[in-house]
Amino acid sequence: DTGVSQDPRHKITKRGQNVTFRCDPISEHNRLYWYRQTLGQGPEFLTYFQNEAQLEKSRLLSDRFSAERPKGSFSTLEIQRTEQGDSAMYLCASSPYRGLEAFFGQGTRLTVV
């Protein structure tokens, strides 16, 4: 399968714990995005990478959130000191350099208890 891959698919964590999610984009895609989606809403932009450079971050991305794409391939999103309000679906997407179509992974469903 050559689509966007996310791991894990589901994560349940206790409030205050740290969590890390991984995204493997489509191999030839330079651009990688993280979005967050809550129930009944469309995805909301969090951050964007072009190769290894993080070029844009949303104000939604508090200082407890950090994203990396160290070698311009896979990316990780870490949430420190999780809060119940962090419970959501975290979606990763990728697109080619000159394309604007974003292809999404299946998402990681985070539940903070």
Add this chain to the structure above:
Amino acid sequence: GQQLNQSPQSMFIQEGEDVSMNCTSSSIFNTWLWYKQDPGEGPVLLIALYKAGELTSNGRLTAQFGITRKDSFLNISASIPSDVGIYFCAGQSKGNKLVFGAGTILRVKS
């Protein structure tokens, strides 16, 4: 910030009927995308539109990029049970992020 108003919020139609949904915004967008999302899955890209006035089809799906660049619609002809899901419009203006509507929930009676 930029917002997309997507309507209707939900539709419950008979199998075989045509469906129409739309998105409007007070902002101009350079690109409009339409996605379908099934429960527990990520959105799947259906159609991408790049030029004002552009009309594009993908099987039973047809979408148009409004002339004013502030709206787009998606039509589904002869609906079938597997069309059930949530349909999202998304627009891109500045930078590379997409702004999404809140979605249209489609239910089909067979």
